[in-house]
Amino acid sequence: MFKALSGAFLDELLSIKKSFYKLSLITILPLLCFGLIIGIFYGGVLRNIPVIAVDNDKSKFSEKLLFNIQSSPTIDIKYRLNSLKKASDILKQGSAYGIIVVPKNFMRDTLMQKQPKVTVMLNTQYILIGKMLTSAFMGSVMQSAAEVEYVKNLTTLQNPHATLNSVAPIKLQVTPFFNTYQNYFLFLVSAILPAIWQIFIVVATIVSFGLLFKSGKEYEFFSGGFIEMKIIGKLLPYTFAYLLIGILFLYYIYGVLGWAFQGSFTLVFFAMFLSVVAYQGVALLFFVTGFDYARSLSLGAVYTAPAFAFLGVTFPIYNMNGFALLWRDLLPISHYMEIQISQANYGLDGFLEMDKLLLIVCFWLVFIPVFYMFKRRVVR
Amino acid sequence: MNFFEVFKNESKLIFTDIAIVLTIIGGVILYSFLYPQPYAKEAVNKLPVSVVDLDKSDLSRDIIFKLNATPQMSVYRVDNSEDDAKSALLKGDVKAIIIIPNDFKKDLALHKSPTIAIGADSSYFLIFGGVLEGAMKSILTTAASIKVANLLKNQMPMSKAKEAYTPYSLNVINLFNEQNSYTQYVVPAVFVLILQQTMLIGLGILGGGINERQKRGEHGYFNTAPIWMMILSRVIIFGGIFFIHMLFYFGFSFDMFGITHLASIGNLLTFGIPFLLASAFLGIFIGSLFVGREIATPAILFSSLPLVFSAGFVWPSEAIPGYIKSIAILFPSTSAIQGFLKLNQMGAEFDLVLSEYKTLWIEVFCYALLAYFKFLKSRDCYLPQTR
Numbered sequence: 001m002f003k004a005l006s007g008a009f010l011d012e013l014l015s016i017k018k019s020f021y022k023l024s025l026i027t028i029l030p031l032l033c034f035g036l037i038i039g040i041f042y043g044g045v046l047r048n049i050p051v052i053a054v055d056n057d058k059s060k061f062s063e064k065l066l067f068n069i070q071s072s073p074t075i076d077i078k079y080r081l082n083s084l085k086k087a088s089d090i091l092k093q094g095s096a097y098g099i100i101v102v103p104k105n106f107m108r109d110t111l112m113q114k115q116p117k118v119t120v121m122l123n124t125q126y127i128l129i130g131k132m133l134t135s136a137f138m139g140s141v142m143q144s145a146a147e148v149e150y151v152k153n154l155t156t157l158q159n160p161h162a163t164l165n166s167v168a169p170i171k172l173q174v175t176p177f178f179n180t181y182q183n184y185f186l187f188l189v190s191a192i193l194p195a196i197w198q199i200f201i202v203v204a205t206i207v208s209f210g211l212l213f214k215s216g217k218e219y220e221f222f223s224g225g226f227i228e229m230k231i232i233g234k235l236l237p238y239t240f241a242y243l244l245i246g247i248l249f250l251y252y253i254y255g256v257l258g259w260a261f262q263g264s265f266t267l268v269f270f271a272m273f274l275s276v277v278a279y280q281g282v283a284l285l286f287f288v289t290g291f292d293y294a295r296s297l298s299l300g301a302v303y304t305a306p307a308f309a310f311l312g313v314t315f316p317i318y319n320m321n322g323f324a325l326l327w328r329d330l331l332p333i334s335h336y337m338e339i340q341i342s343q344a345n346y347g348l349d350g351f352l353e354m355d356k357l358l359l360i361v362c363f364w365l366v367f368i369p370v371f372y373m374f375k376r377r378v379v380r
Numbered sequence: 381m382n383f384f385e386v387f388k389n390e391s392k393l394i395f396t397d398i399a400i401v402l403t404i405i406g407g408v409i410l411y412s413f414l415y416p417q418p419y420a421k422e423a424v425n426k427l428p429v430s431v432v433d434l435d436k437s438d439l440s441r442d443i444i445f446k447l448n449a450t451p452q453m454s455v456y457r458v459d460n461s462e463d464d465a466k467s468a469l470l471k472g473d474v475k476a477i478i479i480i481p482n483d484f485k486k487d488l489a490l491h492k493s494p495t496i497a498i499g500a501d502s503s504y505f506l507i508f509g510g511v512l513e514g515a516m517k518s519i520l521t522t523a524a525s526i527k528v529a530n531l532l533k534n535q536m537p538m539s540k541a542k543e544a545y546t547p548y549s550l551n552v553i554n555l556f557n558e559q560n561s562y563t564q565y566v567v568p569a570v571f572v573l574i575l576q577q578t579m580l581i582g583l584g585i586l587g588g589g590i591n592e593r594q595k596r597g598e599h600g601y602f603n604t605a606p607i608w609m610m611i612l613s614r615v616i617i618f619g620g621i622f623f624i625h626m627l628f629y630f631g632f633s634f635d636m637f638g639i640t641h642l643a644s645i646g647n648l649l650t651f652g653i654p655f656l657l658a659s660a661f662l663g664i665f666i667g668s669l670f671v672g673r674e675i676a677t678p679a680i681l682f683s684s685l686p687l688v689f690s691a692g693f694v695w696p697s698e699a700i701p702g703y704i705k706s707i708a709i710l711f712p713s714t715s716a717i718q719g720f721l722k723l724n725q726m727g728a729e730f731d732l733v734l735s736e737y738k739t740l741w742i743e744v745f746c747y748a749l750l751a752y753f754k755f756l757k758s759r760d761c762y763l764p765q766t767r
Contacts, residue, residue, distance in 0.1 A: 294399035
């Protein structure tokens with residue numbers, strides 16, 4: 001029995017050594033994809049988003065306001081125009097993401113306490129940029145308004161402390177928990193890499209078995225019984241390889257780049273191991289639907305490609321509908337991701353992760369129909 | 381061999397291949413329902429928060445009431461201590477904590493500017509942004525009404541006080557996607573990518589399959605048919621199918637998920653045609669490179685996530701390094717996503733997408749030439765006797 005397992009294991013290792021394709025699936029290809037994603041988000045923080053200023057007042061006050069806006073690290077006033085039409089074309093062209101319009105008589109109305117309105121138009125088609133600009137504009141315009149108010153009140157109140165209070169009766173203190181740097185790199189990359197990882201696990205599993213069946217050597221391979229052991233032996237090299245790749249990207253994010261990790265790495269590695277096997281099982285389930293190499297790859301594609309959207313990292317699961325939640329539950333990676341996030345950020349007690357670990361183990365049950373179908377197919 | 385025969389042979393090869401049909405028809409339709417699902421309930425709202433009320437005054441209760449009334453959050457629990465709130469946060473019951481300090485009302489009356497603390501889970505970006513936006517707006521409104529009340533106390537008339545509480549105000553207008561809908565943000569762009577990727581996979585399976593048979597020494601129409609006829613047949617078949625898909629996506633699916641479509645049908649199709657042609661020629665070209673019919677699906681699948689994130693809508697292209705942008709621009713989807721978003725989501729006139737439009741046509745010609753020469757070359761290597 002053990003011989004069947006180790007035999008299949010060594011066979012597969014040998015074939016990986018011989019096949020550049022198989023080898024690249026567990027080496028350069030995933031690393032290349034990871035590298036591209038890391039490259040895209042390497043900057044991590046959005047700075048100097050280009051915007052357009054339309055200053056209809058051209059006064060000392062409007063200059064000061066625009067100066068304050070320009071000094072926000074998020075915003076860069078790249079264009080100064082006189083026509084709103086031209087500004088809106090630039091916005092639609094995608095060369096800028098927002099327009100700030102200072103109204104006519106801005107300075108006069110401010111001094112006369114008529115509360116003029118500064119208008120900001122944002123391209124919120126791109127939500128992420130839109131949100132960043134909204135808060136940056138709110139911050140710098142409110143700051144400018146407070147400065148003007150402070151100077152004005154100081155002349156009447158003659159007391160800096162009372163003046164401060166008259167400008168802001170309630171102070172706000174904002175604390176981001178966990179990802180304290182508000183960095184997109186950590187936020188997106190730590191979730192995109194696992195989403196790519198699961199695609200590779202499914203593909204490599206199908207490739208390994210698909211090539212065997214395509215070459216017509218499946219009867220030879222499975223002759224002599226111990227079919228379960230041979231399947232496991234054939235899967236094992238990939239189990240190790242992808243566990244290693246998983247550990248590698250975690251090490252890169254939390255070790256090399258040094259982002260804070262509160263919990264237990266062992267627990268996350270264990271969850272990774274459970275997930276790799278779960279995905280291998282699901283991949284084989286696709287394969288046994290017809291033992292057709294190309295078709296099972298298509299099924300694997302439908303299953304793994306959209307996974308990132310369902311992780312709940314970009315779009316919160318609180319606002320997902322029933323179907324989305326169901327589909328999400330059917331992806332081992334979403335349970336894995338919860339563990340990774342809660343271990344990295346909250347350092348949750350291992351015992352509290354049990355339910356998620358169990359959910360991943362549930363996917364192992366697919367091996368029952370998988371083994372059964374293999375036996376039916378390869379025992380003559 | 382005449383064109384009609386070649387076309388018949390190509391069609392037969394395509395429509396009898398389950399893997400191809402599953403991808404270019406089943407897959408395309410399935411994806412159109414599956415991808416928008418996570419966002420189907422639209423904007424991020426009513427996130428559970430905990431308010432730690434250490435003041436327990438009528439004023440703090442009023443603040444809690446107003447916080448609960450914001451669309452962004454619902455006050456899931458009111459705690460008496462920070463520790464209770466913190467454990468609720470760690471359990472995942474709430475996503476943010478807002479703390480109203482001791483003696484809040486008293487300090488306010490004494491003009492001591494008490495501080496309200498907001499802490500939110502920033503491991504989920506939209507959650508953090510949503511909570512922050514709701515809480516800030518709600519508390520700043522309260523602060524503004526306190527300022528108005530103070531001005532009234534100083535004998536300022538109400539009409540004046542309403543304007544004088546701040547020197548000027550900010551009016552934020554969301555152009556395009558006014559509701560900050562996540563569907564509007566992600567789906568129109570991802571749909572373009574799905575069209576391209578499924579087309580590439582379909583053509584890749586076809587091309588790889590033919591290469592495999594040629595390598596085995598099989599004889600078929602693909603060894604003798606004029607190359608331009610084979611390429612043209614594929615362009616007509618795939619172009620035609622995906623033209624219908626495009627209408628289905630931009631028409632039916634957009635309507636179903638309530639996505640804006642501002643572009644005129646004429647503009648949309650004018651822009652769509654080079655996109656479909658470029659994708660078809662690219663598919664024919666890479667198909668001719670694949671050595672087996674099973675290479676296409678993984679290869680295209682692996683490229684999907686990098687392509688989504690380098691297309692410039694999730695993460696702005698200004699922030700993407702140049703070497704990645706220059707790889708991404710080789711795929712028709714990158715220019716097509718930009719162009720379609722501008723035309724259809726932002727209502728841009730056609731002359732504002734001319735640069736994307738030109739890029740797509742350049743890609744059409746380049747990939748058509750590449751495909752042609754690759755076909756020519758593989759014929760040389762498999763069938764030297766025909767020369």
